[in-house]
Amino acid sequence: MPTPSPAPSVAAASLRGGLLAAIFLMATSAIGPGFITQTASFTARMGSAFAFAILASILIDFVVQLNIWRITALTGRRASETANAAIPGAGYLLTALVVIGGLAFNVGNIAGGGLGLNAMFGLDPKIGGAISAALAIGIFLSRQAGLLLDRMIIGLGIVMILLVVFVALQSNPPVGEALRQSVWPDYIDFAAITTIVGGTVGGYITYSGAHRLLDKGLTGERHLPAVTRAALTGIAVTGVMRFVLFLAILGVVASGVTLDLSSQAANPAAQAFQAAAGDWGMRVFGVVLWAAALTSVIGAAYTSVSFLDVMGVRSDAARSRATVVFIAFSLAVYLSLGTAPAAILVFVGGFNGLILPIGLTIFTYIGYARSDLMGGHRYNRVLLALGAIVCALTWYMGARSVSTIFAFLGT
Template identity: 85%
Template sequence: MSVSAPSAANTSLKGGFLAAIFLMATSAIGPGFITQTATFTAKMGAAFAFAILASIVIDFVVQLNIWRITALTRRRASDTANAAIPGAGYVLALLVLIGGLAFNVGNIAGAGLGLNAMMGVDPKIGGAVSALLAIGIFLSRRAGLLLDRMIIGLGLLMIVMTVIVALTTNPPVGEALRQAVLPDTIDFATITTIVGGTVGGYITYSGAHRLLDKGLVGEENLQAVTRASLTGIAVTGVMRFVLFLAILGVVASGVTLDLSSQAANPAAQAFASALGEWGLRVFGVVLWAAAITSVIGAAYTSVSFLTVFGEMDDRGRNIATVIFIAVSLVVYLALGKAPASILVFVGGFNGLILPIGLTIFTYIGFARSDLMGGHVYNRPLLIASAVVCALTWYMGFKSVGTIFSFLLG
């Protein structure tokens, strides 16, 4: 018995970290990122590699600091913010909830696009069916277990299938690597949108809050939390470049992707151009897997911020999550915008939320060691956080007009 108990504990610990890694990874590689990548690669070509690299660097700094500080404070982000700056947690919670709702509308749109590509289902019907499936998971008595297994399983499926597709194209890898460092053009609105779609809004906190719910917190777990965060960032980073290269190979071959019509689905066009009918079906599976896991992740994480307004037990949170998904579905069905345009917009919108939360956490790291159990936080990481914080504020300021022109269009 003395041997089996630690073994069971280690298995639970690894499972908790794996669930957090994949929740963060599948949220960061959702339908928004896939559609944004296709749209911007078609517009910018290899120069878009710079935005991809920038998003990975920003992701590294943001996720590493927020996961670590959340583990040390043993509180959800909104509670931590309130303790550091009275009232800040309420503001952060409202922003994340609004951004999470916007993201989830986009995620449901992505699920609809995925089923459309996979089986020819009308996107609105596909989005509705996918949302109802997500609701069914949270109504289950074993919601936590179903959440972890579905996130991990679909995350692996999405990664494997995208790698297979990428291997069949012939992208100009050398040119992409050059442009990643020395781009011909730099578009701040594009960078803000792609950063928002990969680490903005609720995504920043998805893995960290999952660790909290698993009890993997405190200085005793700090090294493991750091490793898990780095692993998640590595997985998402590789996946982002693989997807970009796959689409770049199609664009570089001379194929022109349709970005103008209401029915435009540029990522689906890229996969179909590379592999024909089979490629379109594969794309449908990849996009749907990315979308349904992101629907679940967005709802789960956004609702976790509601606890700042009052305590909620697991049943209450599951009911609130169901309502959140249902509201997202209603908004999606009522919108007249094309699904692809929704997915591009929500990334930009959530990119504007990112610097607010990061500013609060950077301040905590510098000045509020009392909230971290007296832990003196790593100074180089904090300096990097301050630099990225300033950068995200600047990018947000530069791109506000471009992003919100969506609302007027």
Template identity: 50%
Template structure:
């Protein structure tokens, strides 16, 4: 697995407490961006549908996610360029096209994230969802309006990510899931679902999520061939953190399903938490849901703005103000129209579905053909081959994402 660098490559600097905090923040920014309201709903739905067999879909999706994420973080990090800048360098105007797709999809989904934050606060404290959404949106605004917005964002996403995992772990232990059956099905599933696998992959690395951590590291100055080890380790750990949360949530709900408890079809996850730990569990679900929505608001807003600004010319302070403005816009739209209508969410999903293969296609093109953008780094062919195979799968995901939008237009 030895990898060759150019003769001018210097030895990687030793990690400091600050750089370790930044790496951890990037890992959790990526992970918690994917752990949103949709993540929780998808996991609950497929657990009820597939039971222990859902474990196989989780394992496969994690492996594919690692193949894609490792390539994306390495190419962006080694080049020192954001995804849309690589797009424009590969084909003039392509980066602007990518940014436009992300802006449309990101804004619609962020309205949904703000709505989810309000719902979580309602479950947790019995307050009006719109009041709850305002409270959490103001908290997110405070993060990006602070003078050390990057540091504040890193700490908040790590804290909330750890909180979600620990609270869900408590419910998983309480529900008493059949761990043996889950382990067996992770290798030899009783039932195979291609839909579950493609849905999980799209939900974990689709749209803006795949770029969140890599762009954060660029903003923190972690880039260049000398940082390959840190970039690779961070990418893998980000997917593993997401996978851990997915597995724990799956086990928490599986225990309830295995016991034969009937769940509320309108809110499978909340009723599973309540069945496992009573009213206390129901309130815990509110905390987890609100935290998931808040971190998704942070990740979505930050990454969308990084697609609209320059990594070289835009100051961190201006970036913070722009992110705060995007959050405020999302909140205002939610208060005016309520949660994003299903039609808009489907179209936003289609935009994200298009962005995924386009963005990964750019990354793989640079990996294979544009060594000039990689500062002389000799990209590992085995890693590029893995990424290319995963890219083909994202094209299939894009087709699945676009079809619902076509159905809406024609039907």
């Protein structure tokens, strides 16, 4: 009797590994230094009522990511190529926006890496930023860049979750009140929802996991159920992380501690961690911020460069070179700027809020009218209807982002 082939189990393991890598790449990209800073600031100002904004952002993210991941898997092309095929020239516009937004975001991510190492070891933030960028470059220069990328993203993502859970337990938040206000808030702050959504699913973040799935070969209608589950799992992981981080800071605020929000130099998230767990809490904050920053640097560089396929950057070697240049340029901008990291993160959050509605509009159009690009697949009409609603909402958020950008440029 012939020996059974091990191929199915190997293929299943590869599928699971690819899905897990995509999930954590998207999740860690969505929880960067900007999100951590925004969560601390809004929680200090709104208290338990901010739980509604967290829940609303998660629901919006579910719709956005499900549509982007599923349509990308069905087309088997990167977002820029799909956009060009649907509307000639749209892919070049989307690429320009994502790359510019990714560069801007990476300046803030590198700044976050510097602040994280400063909290851990007292290093000068500029030196810490340079070390973080150098480590990211080293990963992409490695001969096993893909394997290192996946392991680094997954490992740091797990570390972030465990440490934030620890601080949340230490701060003893009013969980019952937070759950109530997540569905029945005392008041609703639409600006908070706008900011959080723009910072967690705007710009390159929308496409990070979807493009990782393409690199793993998880395309076509036969993989659609697995892709759907991965998208749902990724948003669930991100949502849990967001809510636990909120609870960690809420416990501190509810205990009567006042976080300093009065200056750009203030770091409310660091203050909250320190109040919850003393000096050791400050070290934990440093690890969390640095892990969030490094994974976001990697995610921004990887995803932004993946859009350059339409510009002819297709080989692995060419992508690696472009990624190194991308990170090095971001570092050079950070080192040359005198602007406070908090101000950088405000600007890039506003800019990336402009990118989301453009890309989502293109993908919604493809789902409705271009089944030919999806192998003849008739896309789920319920998801498309939800996508259209969220698309209109993101245009509103994009309009608000314009005012944020002009405010930043005027300072």
